[in-house]
Amino acid sequence: MAKIDLIEQTVEMQIRGIELLNGSWNLHENHNTTITNFNINVESRADAPNKLLFVIVHIDIKNDDQSLLLGALSVSCIFEIANFDDVILSLIHI
Numbered sequence: 001m002a003k004i005d006l007i008e009q010t011v012e013m014q015i016r017g018i019e020l021l022n023g024s025w026n027l028h029e030n031h032n033t034t035i036t037n038f039n040i041n042v043e044s045r046a047d048a049p050n051k052l053l054f055v056i057v058h059i060d061i062k063n064d065d066q067s068l069l070l071g072a073l074s075v076s077c078i079f080e081i082a083n084f085d086d087v088i089l090s091l092i093h094i
Helices: 084-092
Strands: 015-023 036-048 051-061 070-082
Touching: 015 051, 070 084
Parallel strands: none
Antiparallel strands: 015 070, 036 051, 051 070
């Protein structure tokens, strides 16, 4: 098993925006479908020259047996990291 070290780091950050990337709601013949499954994926991307970090969340909303996609949502939260080099780039070199 890999050893995980905890690192304390002060992050100077500010939220720059929230963007709706995708949103949909699909109506199906059976309007009484129960929503019981949410597939959630989170990804992050960095824009080093602009000191930005993007946290993108994708959510698929499905019925109980996951046979129908009832809706989907993708949102991006954009953060400016003032000490980007100290925080993000140092994590890459660990």
